[in-house]
Amino acid sequence: MAGSKFAYVRNFELPDPLLPGTFMVLRLDGHSFHRFSDVHGFAKPNDVRALKLLDHAATDLMDQYPDIVLGFGESDEFSFLLKKSASLYNRRHAKILSTLTSHFTASVTFRWSTYFPDTPLQYPPTFDGRIVLYPGIKEVRDYFSWRQADTHINNLHNTAFWALVQQGGESTSQAHSTLKGTQSKDKHELLFTRFGVNYNAVDERFRKGSVLVRQQEQQGSHPDSPSPEAKAKANASKPAVVILHCDIIKDEFWDSRPEILSG
Ligand SMILES: Nc1nc2c(ncn2[C@@H]2O[C@H](COP(=O)(O)OP(=O)(O)OP(=O)(O)O)[C@@H](O)[C@H]2O)c(=O)[nH]1
Numbered sequence: 026m027a028g029s030k031f032a033y034v035r036n037f038e039l040p041d042p043l044l045p046g047t048f049m050v051l052r053l054d055g056h057s058f059h060r061f062s063d064v065h066g067f068a069k070p071n072d073v074r075a076l077k078l079l080d081h082a083a084t085d086l087m088d089q090y091p092d093i094v095l096g097f098g099e100s101d102e103f104s105f106l107l108k109k110s111a112s113l114y115n116r117r118h119a120k121i122l123s124t125l126t127s128h129f130t131a132s133v134t135f136r137w138s139t140y141f142p143d144t145p146l147q148y149p150p151t152f153d154g155r156i157v158l159y160p161g162i163k164e165v166r167d168y169f170s171w172r173q174a175d176t177h178i179n180n181l182h183n184t185a186f187w188a189l190v191q192q193g194g195e196s197t198s199q200a201h202s203t204l205k206g207t208q209s210k211d212k213h214e215l216l217f218t219r220f221g222v223n224y225n226a227v228d229e230r231f232r233k234g235s236v237l238v239r240q241q242e243q244q245g246s247h248p249d250s251p252s253p254e255a256k257a258k259a260n261a262s263k264p265a266v267v268i269l270h271c272d273i274i275k276d277e278f279w280d281s282r283p284e285i286l287s288g
């Protein structure tokens with residue numbers, strides 16, 4: 026049956042395909058998390074509960090969308106790489122962006138009480154999202170290097186800043202001026218000499234961010250177990266998403282996981 030006389034309005038909905046054969050990177054960023062972190066009493070400079078909450082929401086998203094081959098999170102943001110051949114939602118831009126952003130955001134709210142059992146949500150957290158297409162492996166690797174270098178720069182600055190305030194007794198404006206014009210090595214030196222902090226020993230989660238990859242479960246080497254049937258089943262099961270806090274700038278990470286960039 027022909028549509029109603031109103032159905033022509035559908036023609037105003039234009040196709041919005043993402044170029045085929047390109048890598049999609051989706052980046053989500055907490056909206057006004059400066060305020061959100063204050064209102065919910067996040068620890069400074071890093072709140073482990075908040076970081077683990079975002080890691081969990083990212084794992085939920087990767088469990089739901091097998092086309093995502095890599096996730097990287099820091100602060101209030103997460104980036105996801107979709108394999109080049111992804112045909113998710115026929116590569117419709119708005120459909121992918123809105124559905125994945127919404128899924129991640131809903132997961133953050135859904136999981137909130139697991140990580141903040143004593144802190145009721147004061148208002149719904151929201152995230153902005155964007156998709157950027159990259160033509161080749163070089164740009165994808167440089168994108169993730171950019172985000173991890175940013176993690177390092179921000180965390181070194183924030184660690185020094187909050188040490189000056191929390192342990193050094195400086196006001197926030199004093200701490201700003203103490204750090205003004207300092208280089209990375211000056212901040213390392215300041216942390217070590219004034220506060221006894223060896224920055225290289227700071228939790229890798231804070232220095233390197235969270236790296237989410239798919240990893241096939243290791244088979245037990247015990248001769249009695251598992252049975253051949255159990256082994257076959259485990260081999261057939263999809264790889265689990267694991268959370269690492271490792272370097273993704275150097276070659277080693279990518280060389281040992283060729284599947285991330287090959288699909
Ligand atoms: N205390 C604390 N704050 C955090 C933590 N993670 C993120 N934040 C806050 O979140 C902000 C994230 O930076 P931005 O994304 O640039 O700032 P924003 O306020 O979210 O602003 P828009 O993203 O532009 O909406 C940081 O500046 C912090 O204020 C954390 O672990 N602890």
Ligand SMILES: [Mg+2]
Nearest residue numbers: 054055056058
């Ligand atoms: Mg933000």
